[in-house]
Amino acid sequence: MLDRLDAMVLSNARSLVCYPNPSSPLCSKIIKELESRGISHVISYGGFKIGGHSILGHGWAGNVFLAVSEKHGLLAVKSLHPKSRRRSMLKEALMWLAASRLHVAPQLFEASRYFIAYKPILGPRLADYRPRTQQEKAYTAARLLTKAHLLDTIGVRHGELSRPHAQVLIDSCSSEPYIIDYDSATLHTKPSNLPKIIGGLARIKAFRDCIDTIQVRPLLSHYKKRHETNILIELKSIILRKCLRPRQLFNQASKQSQ
Structure with a gap:
């Protein structure tokens, strides 16, 4: 085009x-x-x-x-x-x-x-993103969690990830998310971008079924004290299971109806 x-x-x-x-x-x-x-x-x-x-x-x-x-x-x-x-x-x-x-x-x-x-990312903002499959949505969510954690590891607090609607672009070809707009970014000893992005995803319609706030809350509390990779892995596991569950239930219902 x-x-x-x-x-x-x-x-x-x-x-x-x-x-x-x-x-x-x-x-x-x-x-x-x-x-x-x-x-x-x-x-x-x-x-x-x-x-x-x-x-x-x-x-x-x-x-x-x-x-x-x-x-x-x-x-x-x-x-x-x-x-x-x-x-x-x-x-x-x-x-x-x-x-x-x-x-x-x-x-x-x-x-x-x-x-x-x-480099231009030719794709929708997170607010306008419509995943084509549950698997694609799970991938994008997991990658966003990883990237927020990477910012935490280098001590950069983005500052706007609690409302990431316009701060994340999705590559239309690969479904890879990219965090943009570092206007409000600062250096911080405990940036906590990961808890912010999880809270932000919960506010976006396309990802609400992936976020179990009750289940992730204790892990996020620990993460804010220590930005440990093992906590990231647990959080990703929970969110991946939640993202993929609707698809699995649909498949089970389809098999039962045959």
């Missing part, structure tokens, strides 16, 4: 890159910085509509859009927008880099004070 979309020359895409104020002095700095890194074109694509264009995301800190780079090809760019309260994206870039080296976040390609460029 992407090969049928028209790419706009970066210098002509100010209304997309710098929404809501493309005439601001900051916009000229962002465009210049992007061009200096070999980013030449922007593609109107995504689920958010702004300024007559489509983009991948829009938040309080920046706009996220699809772009083309001479070095990396297709990439996603998150850049400061002119009305952002932030003055730099370097802190987020450092957190993102640490997460991407563990394959928790998408691969980071470029970063500066004004933008972060990373």
